[in-house]
Amino acid sequence: MTHSHHRTVFYVSDGTGITAENLGHSLISQFDNVHFEHITIPYIDSEEKANAAVTQINQTASKSGHRPIIFATLVAEEVRKIMATAKGLYMDVFNTFIGPLEKELKAHSSYTIGRGHGLPDETRYRARIEAIDFTLSTDDGNNTHRYSRAEIILIGVSRCGKTPTSLYLAMQRGILVANYPLTEDDLQHSELPKPLREHKNKLFGLTIDPMRLHEIRNKRRPDSHYAEVNHCQNEVRQAERWFSEYRIPFLNTTTLSIEEIATKILAQRRLKHGHFDY
Amino acid sequence: MTHSHHRTVFYVSDGTGITAENLGHSLISQFDNVHFEHITIPYIDSEEKANAAVTQINQTASKSGHRPIIFATLVAEEVRKIMATAKGLYMDVFNTFIGPLEKELKAHSSYTIGRGHGLPDETRYRARIEAIDFTLSTDDGNNTHRYSRAEIILIGVSRCGKTPTSLYLAMQRGILVANYPLTEDDLQHSELPKPLREHKNKLFGLTIDPMRLHEIRNKRRPDSHYAEVNHCQNEVRQAERWFSEYRIPFLNTTTLSIEEIATKILAQRRLKHGHFDY
Numbered sequence: 173m174t175h176s177h178h179r180t181v182f183y184v185s186d187g188t189g190i191t192a193e194n195l196g197h198s199l200i201s202q203f204d205n206v207h208f209e210h211i212t213i214p215y216i217d218s219e220e221k222a223n224a225a226v227t228q229i230n231q232t233a234s235k236s237g238h239r240p241i242i243f244a245t246l247v248a249e250e251v252r253k254i255m256a257t258a259k260g261l262y263m264d265v266f267n268t269f270i271g272p273l274e275k276e277l278k279a280h281s282s283y284t285i286g287r288g289h290g291l292p293d294e295t296r297y298r299a300r301i302e303a304i305d306f307t308l309s310t311d312d313g314n315n316t317h318r319y320s321r322a323e324i325i326l327i328g329v330s331r332c333g334k335t336p337t338s339l340y341l342a343m344q345r346g347i348l349v350a351n352y353p354l355t356e357d358d359l360q361h362s363e364l365p366k367p368l369r370e371h372k373n374k375l376f377g378l379t380i381d382p383m384r385l386h387e388i389r390n391k392r393r394p395d396s397h398y399a400e401v402n403h404c405q406n407e408v409r410q411a412e413r414w415f416s417e418y419r420i421p422f423l424n425t426t427t428l429s430i431e432e433i434a435t436k437i438l439a440q441r442r443l444k445h446g447h448f449d450y
Numbered sequence: 451m452t453h454s455h456h457r458t459v460f461y462v463s464d465g466t467g468i469t470a471e472n473l474g475h476s477l478i479s480q481f482d483n484v485h486f487e488h489i490t491i492p493y494i495d496s497e498e499k500a501n502a503a504v505t506q507i508n509q510t511a512s513k514s515g516h517r518p519i520i521f522a523t524l525v526a527e528e529v530r531k532i533m534a535t536a537k538g539l540y541m542d543v544f545n546t547f548i549g550p551l552e553k554e555l556k557a558h559s560s561y562t563i564g565r566g567h568g569l570p571d572e573t574r575y576r577a578r579i580e581a582i583d584f585t586l587s588t589d590d591g592n593n594t595h596r597y598s599r600a601e602i603i604l605i606g607v608s609r610c611g612k613t614p615t616s617l618y619l620a621m622q623r624g625i626l627v628a629n630y631p632l633t634e635d636d637l638q639h640s641e642l643p644k645p646l647r648e649h650k651n652k653l654f655g656l657t658i659d660p661m662r663l664h665e666i667r668n669k670r671r672p673d674s675h676y677a678e679v680n681h682c683q684n685e686v687r688q689a690e691r692w693f694s695e696y697r698i699p700f701l702n703t704t705t706l707s708i709e710e711i712a713t714k715i716l717a718q719r720r721l722k723h724g725h726f727d728y
Contacts, residue, residue, distance in 0.1 A: 179555070187476075187710075188709050188710055188712075188713040189713065190472065190709055190713070191472050191473055191476045194468065194469050194472045194473070195469055195472070195473050195543070195547075198465075198469045198523060198544070199544065199547050199548060199551060200551070202525070202548065202551075202559035202560050202561065203551070203555055203557055203559055203560070204560050205557060206555055206557065214713050214717060215713075215717075239554065241551070241554065245476060247480070261550060261551070261554045263547055263550065265473070265547075266476070266477065268546055269473075269477050269541055269543075270477060270480065272539060272541065273477060273478070273480075273481070273519070273539070276517065276519065276539045277457070277481055277484055279481055279483060279484065281480035281481055282480050282481070282482050283480065297707065297708075300614065300708065301614060304613065304614050304617065308586075308589070308613070311586070335582065335586070336578065336579060336582050336621065339582065339617055339621060340621060343614065343617060343618060343621065343708070429575065430578065430621070431466050431468055432465075432466055434466075435466040435467065435468070435492050435493075439492060439493070
């Protein structure tokens, strides 16, 4: 990595900065040969704070000898004007799109600060908390008597991604997701475990490359029976056999991020946005 | 809600669509008087899929009698060109910013699809999974012997937001966050519980308006001692007394979203991005 390919990226927002971070990360991930350093400056909601942020950015510019990149999601005009004076490439994310939207909707935006993740919408907040509670209480095959309330039940062998995916769907989409591990014991039977058969239409299978599974398990419990290549292969084979026998939709998680697994499950289940009415 | 204030918003992406959703939600939340319906179309990574998406959008346009709004995060030029023909307000999120970035970085973007949440970066993936495992195992005061590994220990009375915040920080930032409930029993003692005293520098307090706490608890366990107004007031008062006595930084969560609580904790702890090197 040469010095000339180093850049600092600032995410400046009057709210949490999460929208600016998400967009900025997606964009700069397209530039492979640059090493980026990331600094988020949240809650810039006054001219005073904007001036302090400009000072910080300008100091970085002179120290590093490179122009920083700035992704800004700022609503108030006075604050935006100050930020635009920073010595960097200024990407005014909100302002770029708010004009066309106002014209299209024939309405003025309310210029309210930090809306994206602010003012917790009561319905959305409750849905998230309820879903997180449900998912925690039904993690790892617990409380199967609650499956009548579940919207999705993820099944698969241990360490194929069920718990992180369940929590992500609950937290980010407000969906009641249970998960059930297909253990060696379960897999020796010819039939799916009873609580799963009773809710077959809610099941979604996760599977994984057996060698990858072996690696993950071996880090967790080195040289255990649980982590043996053969054992991993057998478990995965039997789980996939059930998926096809019972016509359970399933997904191979080996090369997918948590967000990708979640998106693909929702697309298949046609639960595209969870229950959030933004 | 009049018919004329109804609009459909499409989020079209070659990846999960999460970046488009985040930005779009932030922007349209500025328009109070419009009722928006949301449709995400992920994984549009071929001309064929792009044509199908255009058809879907155009059908919505004729059915509803309104031009849909389209937020697109698409990398491939052929796909973008097709999407731009859709009968709607087309917001080309990536293309708007990628040009200035290429010029600034004197580099061509790699035009790689779905980078934002794709290609699971091995380090990031492991950090998330490890943090989620840690946070689950130390939720609700469990396994306090693991506190030496914790980076943050959230403390507060039951139902003030500890668990959702812990899980959010673990999942989205890869931070090892434990949480410990200050129970009636704990609060009757004059000193903080021992495992907390031993890790005082990792503690962060959450508090909440007692009347709001009463509401939340009353929904969970109606007419219980646990939900009584008096009881909630006493618990909150004693918890806040400890926060000030032991000089524990704390935050009132009453009107905050999970993202806001997380952002404010990180700002205070100067752990601005978690450990993710994007």
